[in-house]
Amino acid sequence: MNTRKRGDRHAAIISKARKQAGVFMLSDLGNFVLFFAYEVVEWINEKGKVILDHVLLARLLTFITLGFHIIFATLGVGIPLFVSIAEFIGIWKKDVHYHLLARRWARGYVITVAIGVVTGTCIALQLIFLWPGFMQLAGKVIGLPLFMETFAFFFEAIFLGIYLYTWDRFQNPWLHWWLSIPIILGSVGSAFFITTVNAFMNTPQGFTLENGVLTRIDPWLAMFNPATPSKVAHVLSSAFLTVAFVLAAIAAYHLLNKKTHEYYKKALRFTMLLALIFSLLNTVIGDISGKFLAEHQPEKLAAAEWHFHTESRAKLIVGGILNQDTLEVEYALGIPLLLSILANGTPDSTVIGLDQFRRELWPPLYIHYFFDGMVTLGGYLFVISFVYVVLDFLHRKGKLKRLVAWNRPLLCGILAGGPLAVLATEFGWIFAEVGRQPWILRGYLRTSQAATPASHLPEMFVLFVLLYLFLAIVVSVVLIRLFRKTPPEMELEQRKIIL
């Protein structure tokens, strides 16, 4: 009894002591956090003038807005084509599955478009807030496509509104299908116009700069600059490829989860076939883009390939680590002659290296990794879609009994292809933008001269990061909930009753 009581008291004392110690520890921890925060702030203030300067903050804010926006912009450019083709097949072959595919994709599309619209409004205004020096100049020379892009989007938005709310309104189903054409025209048109602006930043033309005054402005020439064809083609083909894989990944996900409905199989077959076509197209266009760079923006290609010395029969460097001081590349895979072939089509041709440019005008050399990443991912997408299409073909011919087209490893590969395709888009975009540095308008205006001098950039940066995080979470939840609530099996059943 007694010992037990003593034990209790003992325990009470210990627990009290622990609590107090806890309080001390907490306050210590608090002090430590304060101290740490103080150190961090000091460090930022000290280094901030160098590291977190205006230019970098403006670039970072543009980076997060565009990095977030292009996901939805890519989906926005690609999905209408897929919806339209699916609806076409659905009406033509009287196939309810394709019809439902078109409906469900369109339904998801509205939500991605909503995010695309609002983040697009963000970047439209942020360009003015963050890069007033550039926009002032750009407005004078390249304002035309900026203006026309809005028209194209407006056109798309009007018909999207009509398309979404008139599924069962016309007697003739083809009338409804025709409404998808202006949506495609609008989305491809806005991609075209905005890409011409980006092309102009890479190869500006259509004006003369004399003593800081712009003269002889030709907006049409500025719009159709040398970079326009290859850039527009690459943006479109990669958008279609990405969308094909994102939609295929959704079908693959359901098939992996033991759903066996014909609907998913058709969706997968349809998207993978288109993925293979756009993958081939994208590879060809990517090659054209490389040849374009070699001719018009050799420093970008050279930086992407770590090609320092102008030479013929140049080898292609894949991966590796660069010694920034000696400019020697280690642990890289070198493929003889390939760079010359990629740049000019023949192994004997000369490829301009970075030695032709002043060091301060070199693009950051880390773009090599983004370039390699983009190409590798593109290769992966090609291989996966090729294997799938071949297996599916053999399977349908009855030649493959055991290895069916929906086997699990392949489905996993397709599922991974969705996010990887988006990643490839991001890599390609980062490569394109960072590879233009230090210029915002190549040869005329440096990025550092164009950034806003306004204060409060750090706060705005934090605000927008939080905003996009929030949006990313909410949009995922909403999309998942939207499609979980009404699975296709249920919808098909409801529709068959109506039919």
Added chain:
Amino acid sequence: MELHRIGIVIAWVFLYGYVLVASIDFGAGFFSFYGKLTKRDHIINHVIDRYLSPVWEVTNVFLVFFIYALVGFFPDVVFVYGITLLVPGSIALILIVLRGSFYAFANYGARKSIFTLFVYGVTGLFIPASLATVLTISEGGYILVEGERVELLLGKLIASPYAWVVVGLAIVSVLFISATFLTYYADRAKDADARELLRRFALYNSLPTIFMSFLAFFTLYRHNPEHFDRMLYMSWMFMVSLGCFLVALALIIQRKAYGTAFFFVMLQFLFAFFGYGRSHLPYLLYPYLTIESGVTSEAMGTALIVAFIGGLLLLIPSLFLLMRLFIFSANYVQGRRGT
């Protein structure tokens, strides 16, 4: 007409379009929220949803149009406004983003909770307030320009009675335009309960609109007398505007011709808006920027006008189709088919 006049008219037409379309949208959001709060949402919300669903995306585009028309025709504007509006502009952007995405989520995905309606309703009042402040800033006195250095005098802006009157005017105008349109729309839908409630909202906001307008004239007289003088010079436009308002008010009070009433509200704002815009000229930012000094090159201006005409030829028939299918189609409005 000279290039700079055409340019500013094009930009101003887009802004007028935005004021109308966005007001209907903003007000509708607020009424949805208010309806939910006062447990009357079942009366009005389906009318509001029916109108908003197919057209909401179009709204933002008008704003971007206006801005890029300005950027194209008056690129120098970008520099001063771009630097000074970083903070207020970013905040307005965040509100626009929240509003647009919440609308899409509520409408196409998630349930309609009081929280989403709150975000949707309240941003509908803050956005016009913050955008109207840009017009206040353009009156001069709130921006300091010293060579390359440009600064917004935020303290002076907040302390200015004119700025607050403009904010108030923007909010009551939004509610008035929206309520008169929705009254008309509910009437087309043959929904008597919704019509009566919305009609009451329209009447509540009618006189405050005029009262705030007078206050705005008065405070502008103290803030920028030069502009006020130019307004007096074209005072007939404001008189016509007042006349249109009285016609609209009379029609709504007598429960007659709601469509015509809304048309007169449109005219009321057309005359007031263009009267304000015309008297604002030649200044884009008093007294630093005028339309003559900031205008773009001849070649760009011509190209923009060509693009504008081409775009209109494409857009007007499409907009007409949209309206025929959703706004002026009695079947759709009454919810008989095609939802």
